[in-house]
Amino acid sequence: MVNDAELDPAVIQQVLQQLERELGVGLRGAGGAVPGWVVARLTRAIERAPATQGSLAQRLRDRRWLAQLADELRVGETRFHRDPTQWAALGSWLEQRAARGGRLRLLSAGCSTGEETWTLAMLCAELGLNAMVVGIDRSGPAIERAQSRRYPAGSEESLPARWRARYVALEDGAVTIASSLQASFIVRDLMQGPPPGSWDLILCKNVLIYFADAGTERVVAQLMAGLQSGGALVVARSDVTRLRELGLTPAPLAELSAFFAT
Ligand SMILES: C[S@@+](CC[C@H](N)C(=O)[O-])C[C@H]1O[C@@H](n2cnc3c(N)ncnc32)[C@H](O)[C@@H]1O
Known part of the structure; x- marks a missing residue:
């Protein structure tokens, strides 16, 4: 009542x-x-x-x-290939980054049920990149869904047609992620910082809204510290104003709300 x-x-x-x-x-x-x-x-x-x-x-x-x-x-909204323009810009950036050689380490922080992480894995497959893709979220049920690789039919519609054809299959009324794609998922609270190791890319989109100002500053500082030299923290466009208020200025790269490690 x-x-x-x-x-x-x-x-x-x-x-x-x-x-x-x-x-x-x-x-x-x-x-x-x-x-x-x-x-x-x-x-x-x-x-x-x-x-x-x-x-x-x-x-x-x-x-x-x-x-x-x-x-x-x-437990927020998410979908495959959310903000297509940003994914396109990210693809160009990843190709440049990959030219340095070695295996890329890519983290989707606050990945919810995994659509963002699988999109990242699809992008890497499309570009033929050698990459390790990891998704983390504090929600255990969300991570279980991500690991199951199964999503409701219709959720694949936000993917480009070519990706739909190559990376998802409709089985028993559900969408299944192709076994050719690899990503690992971990239950982890971002207040603990990113998983150990240094990352080329940390995607942290539509997550910072969940922290009070002091928490945001701490989480962003930890994520930046988790980047390799020249690595990028990429946030959603809607997160940028908030980060500017905290004194952070994104790199002026078209369509990519990125904060680069020096
Ligand atoms: C709106 S969803 C964003 C999903 C995806 N990044 C996207 O943009 O589509 C926010 C996610 O952040 C996660 N989250 C919130 N606070 C968190 C924290 N302290 N540590 C890890 N994940 C957190 C929530 O569980 C939720 O799955």
């Missing part, structure tokens, strides 16, 4: 402040604005909570409830 007061923007603010204070979870966009999808999800989560969990004020003091709420808010 929910009462009108719980849907009030002031209450939404109160819940967000508590999430930030207790768990360091920030869900604000550029300029501190709360994105519409956050308000919608928060409202749904509050509406669904059974009355036995007590009043909202009681729940806000319950760290377990807050942690559940944070998990629900974190």
Whole structure:
């Protein structure tokens, strides 16, 4: 049951402040604005909570409830080949990088259910690149889905036709990723930093919104420290304003919101 007061923007603010204070979870966009999808999800989560969990004020003091709420808010939208222009720019950058020789080490950080990581593996296959592709996310169920290589039919539609033909198959009403593609997946919280080793590329798209400012600074610093010399941290276009507010300036490379390690 929910009462009108719980849907009030002031209450939404109160819940967000508590999430930030207790768990360091920030869900604000550029300029501190709360994105519409956050308000919608928060409202749904509050509406669904059974009355036995007590009043909202009681729940806000319950760290377990807050942690559940944070998990629900974190599992975000994703899709194959999200932002095609950025993928095209990334392909050119990876080809240049590969010219140095050796095996590329590519990380998809905050990979959700793996569509981004598999897209990266497809891009490397298309370009004939020798690459190790790894996806990490703090959500165990999301990583299990990624490892299963199976997605709902229709999810492949955002892929270019040629990639659809080469890298996915429709089996038993589901989309399966071709066994010729390799990627590994690890459950890992980005607050621990990237997995050890130095990376040529870290994709961290649509993830930084989940951290409060101090958390974002820490996570970005750790990701930058995890890059090889000349390696790139690539974020979503929508993340750039937020990072600029933290004093970071992306490299001026067309269509690629990239921050390069020196
Ligand atoms: C909106 S999805 C983005 C997926 C993909 N990067 C994309 O752009 O399509 C955000 C993902 O970030 C993950 N995430 C949030 N906070 C995280 C953290 N502290 N450590 C690792 N992953 C996190 C969530 O579990 C979710 O799967």
